[in-house]
Amino acid sequence: MKLAIASGKGGTGKSMVAANLAFTLSQTEPVTLVDCDVEEPNLHLFFPAAATTTEVTVPVPVVDDFSCKYCGKCEDFCQFGALTVLESRVLFFPELCHSCGGCTLVCPKGAIHEEPKRIGTVSISTPLPQLKLISGMLDTGIPHAVPIIRTAKKLAVGYPLVICDTAPGTSCPVVETLDGCDACILVTESTPFGLHDLRLAVDVAARLGVPIGIVINRSDGKDQATLAFCTDHDLEVMMTIPFEREIAAIQSRGDLLCRVRPEWQKAFAALFIKCSALSGGD
Amino acid sequence: MKLCFTAKGATLDTLSEDRFGRAPYFIIVESENGSFEAIQNPYADGAGGVGPKAAQVLIAHDVKALISGQVGGNAREVIIGAGIAMYTYNAGGSVKDAFDQFTKNTLVRS
Numbered sequence: 094m095k096l097a098i099a100s101g102k103g104g105t106g107k108s109m110v111a112a113n114l115a116f117t118l119s120q121t122e123p124v125t126l127v128d129c130d131v132e133e134p135n136l137h138l139f140f141p142a143a144a145t146t147t148e149v150t151v152p153v154p155v156v157d158d159f160s161c162k163y164c165g166k167c168e169d170f171c172q173f174g175a176l177t178v179l180e181s182r183v184l185f186f187p188e189l190c191h192s193c194g195g196c197t198l199v200c201p202k203g204a205i206h207e208e209p210k211r212i213g214t215v216s217i218s219t220p221l222p223q224l225k226l227i228s229g230m231l232d233t234g235i236p237h238a239v240p241i242i243r244t245a246k247k248l249a250v251g252y253p254l255v256i257c258d259t260a261p262g263t264s265c266p267v268v269e270t271l272d273g274c275d276a277c278i279l280v281t282e283s284t285p286f287g288l289h290d291l292r293l294a295v296d297v298a299a300r301l302g303v304p305i306g307i308v309i310n311r312s313d314g315k316d317q318a319t320l321a322f323c324t325d326h327d328l329e330v331m332m333t334i335p336f337e338r339e340i341a342a343i344q345s346r347g348d349l350l351c352r353v354r355p356e357w358q359k360a361f362a363a364l365f366i367k368c369s370a371l372s373g374g375d
Numbered sequence: 376m377k378l379c380f381t382a383k384g385a386t387l388d389t390l391s392e393d394r395f396g397r398a399p400y401f402i403i404v405e406s407e408n409g410s411f412e413a414i415q416n417p418y419a420d421g422a423g424g425v426g427p428k429a430a431q432v433l434i435a436h437d438v439k440a441l442i443s444g445q446v447g448g449n450a451r452e453v454i455i456g457a458g459i460a461m462y463t464y465n466a467g468g469s470v471k472d473a474f475d476q477f478t479k480n481t482l483v484r485s
Contacts, residue, residue, distance in 0.1 A: 171424075173423060174418075174449070175427075184452060184456055
């Protein structure tokens, strides 16, 4: 079972739901929690532990000045503008390169080879006996989150229960995280903005064919618009978390609702059973 | 010599465009006789890397000077590398006005 926690709008409580779900389930079974919000990973704050960190690299082209005849074939091929061939020089913009390797293939002189370039790290830790945490972290200033997410997800392959916390929004990092998941929880809040972005997130998950369940967080009790949207789209609201100062305080301390108020573990365990049903599992 | 102006439309009377890489049109004027050619910028709505790609259009057309409002870092590097001069025009007037100012030598080299 591979479950993603996404939202559309940022700050609705994805990490809160992911951390509490992982904490609760890890009391009874092994859980692998993957922080795929690699631009701002935060799950390690809830689960501090010594981690093993490895670098993530992507291949980027290096042009050999002796063999290059400045024919411009690599420039023509590159859809991202990463290579510009001048009269006697090739300009390369690493932040535009998507590491597709096409330039090395089209060069008639074999003048381009690839070298690894560091873009971030993945860290693995075991903060609880049955909880493994994999955190992707993109280096500052690097625009490509997807290869880090891919690496982090790959490290979780083979584990029976994987929970992926996604980035906010609906762009490439979210698509990469949702891809291949058996179900997803979309966390929303009782605001017009929360509902606006929920619509977008539902659209993305539906296109990817990932079954969707909804969690309403910070509910002020006025969720009619969200509930109506969910009814219209045949989406189940699997859990509602109230707007409470104490919950916010627990979260802000870096603590876990389910640790401080164990009665919540029952609610998160029930949430997981509903997710399993979504995915068609037992 | 060929000059390139970034423009919102395809004629000399259209407004100049401040942005370089995402300019809808490049108006290429032959400074000797005032004749011009309008090129639709194929990268105006591109997802990314439009700066260098647009700069490659200038190189392909043998442009010697670019007159535009803002040129981004990557495009600037390509343009400088190709030996194309850059002048700033952001008065918001027509391409013709930008051309007049260029010929009067009132534009600042950037």
